[in-house]
Amino acid sequence: MNSEFTNRIMEAGVVGAGGAGFPTYVKLAAKAEYIIVNAAECEPLIRVDQELLLHHTNDILEGLTGIIQETGAKKGYVAIKAKHTEVIDCLKEQLKDSENIELFLLEDFYPAGDEQITVYEVLKRVVPKGGIPLNVGCIVCNVETILNVYNAARGKTVTTTYVTITGDVKTPATFCLPIGMSYKEALALCGIETLTGKVGIDGGPMMGKIIFDFELPITKTTKAIILLDQNSSLIENKTKGNEQVLKQSKIACIQCQKCTDLCPRDLLGHNVKPHLVMRIANYGLSDFLGMKTALGCSECGACELYACPNGLSPRKVNIMIKKELIAAGISIDKGGEQKSISEMIEYRKIPVKRLIERLGLKEYDRCAPLKSFAYNVKKVVIPLKQHIGTLAKPVVEKEMMVDEGMLIGEIENGKMGACIHASISGMITEVSNESITIEAREDRI
Incomplete structure (x- = not known):
């Protein structure tokens, strides 16, 4: 049975504000x-x-x-890179x-923000293969999730997300944006008027997803919009098709083993x-x-975008095989023997400065200060699934008027999921199984 604290978090729709969006009330x-507050922010360019x-x-x-009190924890750590001296x-x-x-100061390496790496750095405990941090006595949340928990405890629902807009823009900045706003409208806040020849990344350059359609909406887990030229080496690498990936692998893989040598999960003893x-x-x-070792891949991209001397994509090959294994009903062997932590784990951390240069992003490694903007978003398209778990069920109908913060999608039949709320005040103009569209009232524009 949930406590009043976790009920408020559930009702507010709080999920992990980055990554897969795991419902926070469950955690x-x-x-x-x-x-552990994961403030590592190890993906380049995100602020x-x-x-x-x-x-x-x-x-x-x-x-x-509040989380420490609720969970009975004896201590909380804010894990942050030592380079962020002002913070x-x-x-x-x-x-x-x-x-x-307490503060725990991290070195400037990738992927310090992988929660299993963070747990090891802070506590020197190894989360078992296929396990979660709770298996070794801890809970990890990112910074914005903690802020949303604070707000939820005071009755405020999740209607916005903080997003760094950077890359090929004149004035990089971080904004608090209404969920469901389009990528295009968000980029306009940084002076972007045309997107011809451009491609975006939702999230970091290592693990973020490619944005081809800028009319699509941002979600609770959007942490960055990185705008790049469609012909940049990073975009070309990330958009390779599976057939091309396999063909290049057969031609150019020299079996040097560097992809495994630098695999963060293998260094932890997960046998990847x-x-x-x-x-x-x-x-x-x-x-x-x-083949089964692919199931332990965290898809961090270290093997693909840093380790391989021939620019191949071990990550994508891992993902292909992992999907086939999962489709065949084969899951990771959680009860298997855990290897020892590699003696090289301290020496094979990927320096972020070097990673940025390798990715061709040095010119974009700039500050992106938090800025406010005129809240005149005319339309939002709010996905009913922005999280791990089931789709939220619409509780509104077309032509209904809603206020910002009002519940528009709820968790069905006690299943794991997340409530969805209106991010602007206005009229519901469309309700589908996937999303709800709201157009702003004229007096709110």
Whole structure:
């Protein structure tokens, strides 16, 4: 049975504000020894965590305190890279009298923000293969999720998301945007008038998804919009089709094993072997155990965008095989023997500065300060599934008037999911199984 605290989080529609969007009320219903705020923000160019910790310091720390009390944790950690000195100074001032919240300073490497890597860095505990941080006594939440928990405890629903807009824009910035706003309209806030020849990335350059249609909406998990030329090397690499990936792999893979040597999950002892998966794909081998290592891939892209000397895509080959295994009903062997942590784990962290240069993004590594904007969004298209779990069920009808924050989609029959709320005030102009469209009232524009 949920507590009043977790009920408020559920009713507010709080999910992980990055990644897959796991419903936060489920995560916080457990008991834990430690709570870790993942402020690593290891994906290049994203600035959301830094800006939130600067401008909403007290709210975030109060939200963390509430989570510590709810889960019975004995301590909370804010895991942040040591290079963010301005943010750290601000946090230190607010935490000087705190007894159960500490800062943990991370090195500047990728993927420090992978929650299993973060857990290892902070606690020196290894989350088991196929497991979650709770298996080793901790809960990990990102910065914006903590802020949303703070707001939910005070009755505010999730109607906005913080997004860094950067890349090929004149004035990179971070904005608090209404969920359902189009990528195109968001980019216009940074002076982008034409998108001809451009492609976007929703999220970071390593794990983000490609944006081809800029009319699509942002969601609760959108943390960045990175605008790049369609002919940039990063976009060309990320948009390779499976057939091209396999053909290049068969021609150019030299079996050097660097993809496995730099695999963060393999270094943790999870037995992820992208070089074996490449070998199987290239030569049609029937190595079932080698194929199964693909199930442990976190899809971080270290093997694809950094490690491979020939610019191949071990990650995509892993994903292909992983999908086939899952479709065949084969899952990761959680009970299998855990390997020891590699002795090289401290020496194979990918330096972010070098990664940025390798990705061809050095010119875009700029500040993106938090800015406000005139809240005159005329239309939003709000997806009913922005999270892990089931689709939300619409509770509104076409031509209904709604106010910002009103419930428009609810969790059905106690299934795991997330409530959806109106992000602007206006009229419902379309209701489908996938989304709800709201057009603003004239007096609110």
